[in-house]
Amino acid sequence: MPELPEVESLSRFLAEHVVGRSVARVYPVAFHALKTYDPPLTALEGATFDGVRRHGKFLDLGAGEVHLVMHLARAGWVRWKDRLPEAPPRPGKGPLALRVRLAEPDGAGFDVTEAGTQKHLAVYVVRDPLEVPGVARLGPDPLSEDFTAEAFAALLKGERRQIKGVLRDQSVLAGIGNAYSDEILHAARMSPFKLAATLSEEDAARLHAVIGRTLTDAVERSRGLALGDLKAEKKNGLRVHGRTGEPCPVCGDTIREVSFSDSSLQYCPTCQTGGKPLADRRMSRLLK
Incomplete structure (x- = not known):
């Protein structure tokens, strides 16, 4: 997408x-x-x-x-x-x-x-x-000057959803989807299942900085490319999303996946969840 x-x-x-x-x-x-x-x-x-x-x-x-x-x-x-x-x-x-x-x-x-x-x-x-x-109904653009660390922290207050879902919610932030939310959370060393409201001020500030850096870097990598090359550039630039089973480029651990009905997320256990694999909800239902 x-x-x-x-x-x-x-x-x-x-x-x-x-x-x-x-x-x-x-x-x-x-x-x-x-x-x-x-x-x-x-x-x-x-x-x-x-x-x-x-x-x-x-x-x-x-x-x-x-x-x-x-x-x-x-x-x-x-x-x-x-x-x-x-x-x-x-x-x-x-x-x-x-x-x-x-x-x-x-x-x-x-x-x-x-x-x-x-x-x-x-x-x-x-x-x-x-x-x-x-x-x-779009929320603020994460590349706009108005998207400050303080504004981001205010968006997270009282937010009881998992941070992965918050980042993908277009009414909260405009433009981030499944792939870049995985990339952002990996760079921030944060579990996708972490509740947004539990982020400390330091966590929120770090995540805000990573959002801007990840998206800006992706835009710059695409600068000057022909339209036909943009999809390949996106895929090549992703470090964890779509790379289930490959080694994490940071720590070497195996990138894992959590599957949902119509999508999946990828993450590194060592970098993001203290070494603990997240429950794959689709597999959990099959094993019941």
Whole structure:
């Protein structure tokens, strides 16, 4: 799933390539992905892109009085093409969900795709990004100047959930998902099951610093890369997430996994849980 660093890189790439250019045609291919109807998708045609922003994991392409807002969900992506095919795309079972063709002379543009059978990609055309419910309820951006250690500590007060779930909650912090929450907690040497409200001031300050450093480093590693290389860069840069059974790069212990119904987390017992393996809840249910 694209998270804050990847979406930030996508927004920077698109800003360099589309700002100042007008839209010739927009082709909706997967109609289930379009979540709004007023303004219509055709409101983008003839408009000029004047800015690209990121709101958490949402991409926001401003074009005059309207915004094209996209959430790429688990398997969505943006693919830039210097020259799109001349023939309009046909709806079908392929990954293409939306095509945006820019005005001539070169006919460049981008495709929005979604792999897999579970379709959660969401596309909105709105007059104000805050009209998108997911944007309106976002918490603070962890790369913003307002996200101070004091502000983070205030978010944790009275929070009885496990810190892993808190970091992933978009209404608490915008942009962190499953992968980077694993990376952040490993770097902070903190158990994903630790209750957020039990963090000391020192713990909260350390975690705040690690959040900023982890996300900033990931953004910088992606700077200047082509869109097609961003996913590989993310995977290569992860130290524990998705690396079950491999040695921890810090201590050499074996990275372990806890599985849930539709996801999993990875952690290092030595670095994060005092050497004690966390209970795999899926396996616990099978053994009952």
